[in-house]
Amino acid sequence: MKTSNNTILITGGTSGIGWALATALKSLNNTVILLGRNKAKLATAQNDGFETIACDLSDPSQIEAASVLLQNQYPNLNVLFNNAGIQQNYLFAECVVPMERMMEEVTINLTGQMALTQLLLPQLMQQERAFIVNTTSGLGAFPKSDGIVYSASKAGMRSFNLGLRYALKNTPIKVMEFIPPVTATAMTQQRNEDKMSPDNLVAYILPQLGKEKKVVTVPKMRLFLKVAKYFPGLAHKILSK
Numbered sequence: 001m002k003t004s005n006n007t008i009l010i011t012g013g014t015s016g017i018g019w020a021l022a023t024a025l026k027s028l029n030n031t032v033i034l035l036g037r038n039k040a041k042l043a044t045a046q047n048d049g050f051e052t053i054a055c056d057l058s059d060p061s062q063i064e065a066a067s068v069l070l071q072n073q074y075p076n077l078n079v080l081f082n083n084a085g086i087q088q089n090y091l092f093a094e095c096v097v098p099m100e101r102m103m104e105e106v107t108i109n110l111t112g113q114m115a116l117t118q119l120l121l122p123q124l125m126q127q128e129r130a131f132i133v134n135t136t137s138g139l140g141a142f143p144k145s146d147g148i149v150y151s152a153s154k155a156g157m158r159s160f161n162l163g164l165r166y167a168l169k170n171t172p173i174k175v176m177e178f179i180p181p182v183t184a185t186a187m188t189q190q191r192n193e194d195k196m197s198p199d200n201l202v203a204y205i206l207p208q209l210g211k212e213k214k215v216v217t218v219p220k221m222r223l224f225l226k227v228a229k230y231f232p233g234l235a236h237k238i239l240s241k
């Protein structure tokens with residue numbers, strides 16, 4: 001995909017990896033629309049010259065309203081990054097978690113973005129070329145013990161990504177998966193391990209987006225995907241460290 005002159009929607013674009021991506025893509029002369037729910041973050045983004053849409057991805061009516069607004073105000077939308085996400089860490093077998101909490105994680109990480117994608121398909125289909133980039137996780141390839149609901153939501157996103165790629169095979173829409181390594185954002189601030197900076201990650205993956213790689217990621221993650229597939233015991237050990 002060309003990395004300039006697009007109209008790009010980034011869900012979860014107001015912080016972390018999404019923000020770094022948005023900043024880099026704006027500097028490359030793209031129109032960048034950020035979708036998030038936190039009004040203060042959206043206002044800051046607006047002051048920085050971004051287009052913004054307030055939308056809580058756990059609310060179907062807000063998703064529908066966002067899709068109508070996009071059709072009316074941004075008819076040239078040709079790139080969708082499904083990047084929003086939350087991660088809750090708890091030992092599933094050792095506590096009682098209300099179903100609402102599990103639903104929130106799965107809805108934001110998976111169902112809400114599947115719904116948004118479906119509503120935007122007709123608009124994307126009208127473009128000469130269009131792209132959907134789904135942010136998943138290494139934990140979607142192998143689950144982490146203290147985050148198995150998050151892992152399940154990301155495994156779902158990986159399956160959605162693959163299914164969508166085949167479903168859209170004969171259309172102008174290309175589908176790519178983006179798998180970040182552990183990255184220094186609000187999501188990982190409690191974790192004491194080596195983290196990549198969001199800016200370095202984005203600088204690394206932009207050329208891969210340009211080459212339309214099916215899976216956009218760093219070498220360490222490509223290795224982890226192989227370990228998860230062929231050596232599950234080792235993958236479990238790595239994630240339990």
Ligand SMILES: NC(=O)c1ccc[n+]([C@@H]2O[C@H](COP(=O)([O-])OP(=O)(O)OC[C@H]3O[C@@H](n4cnc5c(N)ncnc54)[C@H](OP(=O)(O)O)[C@@H]3O)[C@@H](O)[C@H]2O)c1
Pocket residue numbers: 011012013014015016017018035036037038039041055056057058083084085086087108135136137138179180181182183184185186187188
């Ligand atoms: N950081 C990592 O190490 C890592 C590794 C693998 C995968 N990922 C994935 O990368 C993506 C970005 O994560 P990050 O680390 O950059 O996280 P982050 O800094 O916490 O940002 C999460 C973003 O998601 C948005 N969001 C959360 N709930 C939302 C909702 N209900 N409706 C709309 N937007 C919502 C947030 O907006 P508001 O503030 O407005 O809620 C925020 O912009 C996620 O999908 C995550 O699972 C991250």
